[in-house]
Amino acid sequence: MTLGDSPFPPHQWTLFCSWGPLYHLPEAADRAQALAEAQRVLRPGGVLFAAAISRFAAAIDWTYRGLLADDGYWERLAPTIADGVHRNPTQREGLFTTSYFHRPDELAAEVARAGFAGVRLLAVEGVVRYPGLEDSPLDEYERDPKFRERQMELLRMLEEEPSLLGVSSHLMAIGYQQP
Numbered sequence: 001m002t003l004g005d006s007p008f009p010p011h012q013w014t015l016f017c018s019w020g021p022l023y024h025l026p027e028a029a030d031r032a033q034a035l036a037e038a039q040r041v042l043r044p045g046g047v048l049f050a051a052a053i054s055r056f057a058a059a060i061d062w063t064y065r066g067l068l069a070d071d072g073y074w075e076r077l078a079p080t081i082a083d084g085v086h087r088n089p090t091q092r093e094g095l096f097t098t099s100y101f102h103r104p105d106e107l108a109a110e111v112a113r114a115g116f117a118g119v120r121l122l123a124v125e126g127v128v129r130y131p132g133l134e135d136s137p138l139d140e141y142e143r144d145p146k147f148r149e150r151q152m153e154l155l156r157m158l159e160e161e162p163s164l165l166g167v168s169s170h171l172m173a174i175g176y177q178q179p
Contacts (some may be wrong), residue, residue, distance in 0.1 A: 116175025
């Protein structure tokens with residue numbers, strides 16, 4: 001589909017949720033087109049929520065899952081960190097599909113270049129939950145309502161901290177259509 005081929009008329013929506021396109025489009029031009037389409041269908045003052053995978057998600061995930069010694073994972077890690085394109089040319093099981101992993105500043109810049117105003121970035125998991133920790137004592141701690149309440153408060157305190165955004169496996173960009 002090309003820009004403008006959408007079945008949706010311009011300025012129809014007040015909210016646009018993009019929960020995958022930005023990381024399933026390794027080419028910058030394709031991500032720009034997806035954001036332009038969001039811009040096209042949003043009403044003035046509409047809100048974009050765009051999910052992205054952090055550039056460092058594979059490093060975090062594979063460390064906690066003990067996969068760094070696996071040559072198949074290791075050989076893909078440095079290039080992913082270097083250029084953001086995560087490659088899985090052999091469709092190896094357990095390795096995410098070919099995709100794009102953003103640095104926080106890149107995500108904010110892409111959304112702003114698409115014409116969105118007031119761009120904010122949020123850490124989705126932040127430091128309160130890393131992937132691969134499903135069997136950790138954290139699951140037990142989270143059963144305590146007071147612990148869980150404070151865990152969520154900690155996430156709210158740190159979710160926009162620029163120095164910590166990249167340690168979240170997923171990022172959320174929020175942008176506003178110009179009135």
